[in-house]
Amino acid sequence: MAFAAINSTNGPIAAIEEAFATEPSLKKRVYDAIDTTPQHAPLFEEIARYTSALGATSSTTSLPIAPSNDGPAAKKRKTQNGAIAQTAQAPVNLKGNDDSVQFYVQELSFTMPQRKKLTLEITGGHLRARNKTSKEVEFGISLDQVRHALCLPVPEKTQKQFNFCIIPEFADGITPPPEGVAAAEAMVFTVAHGPAKTAFTGLGQQVGHNEGESAEGLIRKILNDSLPNANVICPDERQFVSATPEAHRKGEKAFHVKAFRGSKEGYLFFLSVGILFAFKKPLLFFSFDTVDSISYTSVLQRTFNLNILARPRNGSEDDNMEFEFSMIDQADFDGIDQYIKRHGLQDSSLADARRAKVYNVNAPKTQEEKAAAEAAGEEPESELQKAQRELEDEEEEDEEDYDPGSDDSSDGSGSSDEESDDDDDQEDGEDSGDEEMQNELGSEAEENAEQD
Known part of the structure; x- marks a missing residue:
């Protein structure tokens, strides 16, 4: 042919x-x-x-850089070849040797930075989303700008799905971009669980379907091979797993906890590289190098609040920002507390602004006692748990030392002694009266016998 x-x-x-x-x-x-x-x-x-x-x-x-109306225009500089380049993020390239399409997946649901179905493309230099109808690139991220890539199960869905969160530099919600630099937004798209039916190489060859590989696993593999500065991170039950199983998929472990930031509901994921609050704008990712301290507040019988004090990279204490996440289920307190201790995050529950008096009743007195406790396999307790324990010990000690008589020593001691003496005299009188009655009865019995 x-x-x-x-x-x-x-x-x-x-x-x-x-x-x-x-x-x-x-x-x-x-x-x-x-x-x-x-x-x-x-x-x-x-x-x-x-x-x-x-x-x-x-x-x-169609993709020019829109100058901001409330700030100065982005500065320009000349490159080595004399071309003009912007210090702000440049438009996503459609052509070029480094941007030839190597892998793409059609009909993926994106939620950030836009909510629509688009084609995901991975090229030699970019991760981008193309409109299938207009054939235009809607948005994209340079691969070398990606700092974190996360693959997370979507909570509370009957059908199992995964959300990929691609977080470029300056898009974590903590560290702002330098002045004059327009940072790319975080990218979030959803992949259904199952074989990769719409994944292709740049030459149009379908991949993954024949081997039965899931779309989620295939995209993770491609991203790991393509990203120079990040690996795809997934939840790990050795890091954190919720005490409450996934309600919509029985028997499946959940790796999230529901929380509120103000009136906005979202989910907290405790991962090996940091803590994520998603999946609504703005997405917040607290990598360990931005967490200054973590504290608990409003600890009630059923819920508690988690406060994260975060500092931008290379920022000072004056730049600290506090983020409060409320209405967290008390059942997940132990798991979260163990996660904080495991990663050496500072527990500032006893900071001066919110702590009660610290009681030092049953603290180990010597290094030998501390070493013996560690050898016995006891896990170190957090500052919050320590304060609660010591307060309970203090109350128990006060109850043991309480003497009911000592409170009225100045008023009732004399009367008490007199009452006890009167009681003794009364008992002695009763005993002597009984003896006299017996003697009289005995005498009457003898007289009656003689008369007979």
Whole structure:
């Protein structure tokens, strides 16, 4: 056949491959048309080049950097080749050797920075989202700017799903970008659990489906191979697992806790690299190097609040920001507390602003006692637990030392002694009266016997 002859002699046509890289079905129809009428191959090639040219033109006109109305325009500098470059984030490139599509997945649901279904593309230099209808790139992140990549199960869904959270530099909600630099926003998209049915290589070859590999596992693998400064992090029950199982999928462990930040409801994930609050804007990620301290407040019978004091990278104490997450289920207190101790995060529950008096009743007196306690396998307690224990010990000690008589020593001691003496005299009188009565009865009995 003609198509087979083209592939065997010249291989795929480069212009067609480039123009229809994200449309494998359309590309196949073009090749089928060339197969039917080989004389039209040059025409299709010209159409493909024209399509590519239109895409290149739209990329330079539809994605300009919008200057801010309330601040100075981004500064410009010259590169080595004399071209003008922006200090703010440049538009996502559609063309270029480093941006040829290597992997893409169609029809993914994005929730950040836009809420719509788009095609995820991974190129040699970018992670980006393309509109299937307009063929334009909606947004994207340079791969070398990605600092954290997270893959998390979506809570409270009947069907199992995963949210991928791609967090570039200055998009964690803690560290602001330098002045004059426009940072990329965090990217969040959802992948259904199951085989990868719509994942393709840049040449349109379907991947993952034949091997039965899940879409979530395939994307994690591709991201790990593509990201130079990050690895995809998943929840680990050795780090934290909720005391309450996943309600919508019975028998499955949950790795999140529900919490409120103000009136906004979200989920806290305690991961090996930090703490995430998601999945609503603004997404907050507290990496360990930004956490200054963690404290508990409003500890009630059923709920408690978690306060995270965060500091921007390279910031001072004056830049500290406190984030309060409320209405956390008390059942997850122990798991969260163990996570904080495991990672050496400071527990500031006894800070001067909110702590009660510290009681030092039963604290170990010597280093030997401390070493013996550690050898016995006792886990170190947090400052909050220590304060509660010592307060209870203090109350118990006060109860043991309480003497009811000592309170009235000045008023009632004399009367008490007199009453006890009177009682003794009364008892002695009763005993002597009984003896006299017995003697009289005995005498009367003897007299009656003599008269008889």
